[in-house]
Amino acid sequence: MNYLSEAVVWLNDPLNWTNPGGLLDRLGEHLQISFWAVLLGCLIGWPVGIWLGHRGRGGSAVITFANLTLALPTLALLTILPLTPLGFGKPPVVAALAVFAVPPLLSNAYTGLRSVDPEVRDAAKGMGLSGSQVLFRVELPLAVPYLAAGLRTAAVQVVATTTLATFVNGGGLGEIISAGFGLGISVGGNQIVAGGIFVVLLALVVEGLLALVQRLVTPRALRAAKRRRPTAAAPAG
């Protein structure tokens, strides 16, 4: 337990929070990178997933893509992308993380649109709604709980994976941990453990907040049936 108490002592030092490159700085970076990555993932994953789900095809392609990204090490993308024309800095990190945010968003959007009751769709068509009207007035509202579930999975995964940005000096809370390793276990052990605890807490807070959001946007009648997450996440980074 000694090592836990040392971490608490480290966390209790206000300088470790307010220093340049301290916890608050890194937390800001972390959230910023995660936000852009999730946004980029949504901009790509949702339209494609909604379109494929609306057309009712491409299901196996979605699964293949999701499985492929599962096999792709985050570290590989994080190190390869800066060497492409994207250049160094935040853009390649955001792009790499967005790649891992797309599968849960895409597959949940697809599942959400596919799981709309065919009779409901038929009824909407029978009422004279056009294809896009069916999509925007019937299918999308019914798929919102799935979209929210995908967002939650993707966001938690990205927040967790952003920790790895430190491997390429991309900033974020992982820097605290790797700086601790840089000092060596005997000196930086407290910092390593403190950083670990902080990142874990952040991931849990994000998970909790988004679970709340998911609950809020799910109509009451659907809540009991949708307790299980439609698509499980990959282990976070």
Next chain:
Amino acid sequence: MSFLSWGPAAVPLAAPADDGPGNPWFSWQYVRDNAETLRGALEFHAGLTARAVVLALVVALPLAVLAYWIKPLTGPILALSGVLYTIPSLALLALLAPAVGTTTDTSVLIALVLYALLVLVRNALTGLTQVPDEVRDAATGMGYGRFGRLLRVELPLALPGIITGLRLATVSTVALVTVGSLIGQGGLGDLILGGFRNNFYKAEIVTGSVLCLVLALVLDLLLAGLGRLLTPWARRRAA
């Protein structure tokens, strides 16, 4: 620094070389010259993956059976696995490494086992709960006890779920091993990171990444083949 900043100052010192012949994305020359290192890293990577997945399976199956037999335990076990899922791998490694030490790969192994565990328990439990009630009743009617029914009826029927879990766990474990390069125990991840730090040696990065992908693919295919061998009835039904 003054003499370094002299000249075209806009070019940062650590910029990658041009995409010219000096630093290609892939080079057989590199593969030939470093065959020994590559093989060592690949063996370490595959060995660590195998150890992690086998250990995880040994722990996961009893847990899944426990959750299956004792229904009130299902919720907590799945909830715990969900919470563990959100924990970043680097943070888990940061919590484990100071306690276990970084001279061996034990801390990486523990982290990998924990992550693989979650996938395996979930899928095994799904497989077990999907055994039809009639089948269970028929087995009981034939005089099977609890363990006999489990070993000879329920587990074989749950095999497709277990194999699916095994495949997912293996593929993601291969990718996760690379995170171990934080403490120099990352197998092919050490190559990827080493290439990045070694003045952005693209051939080393790409070779490491490709080997990672190939390893995941090969292991996935092997397990899929194993699944087909173990569940001949599923093939017959499909035919």
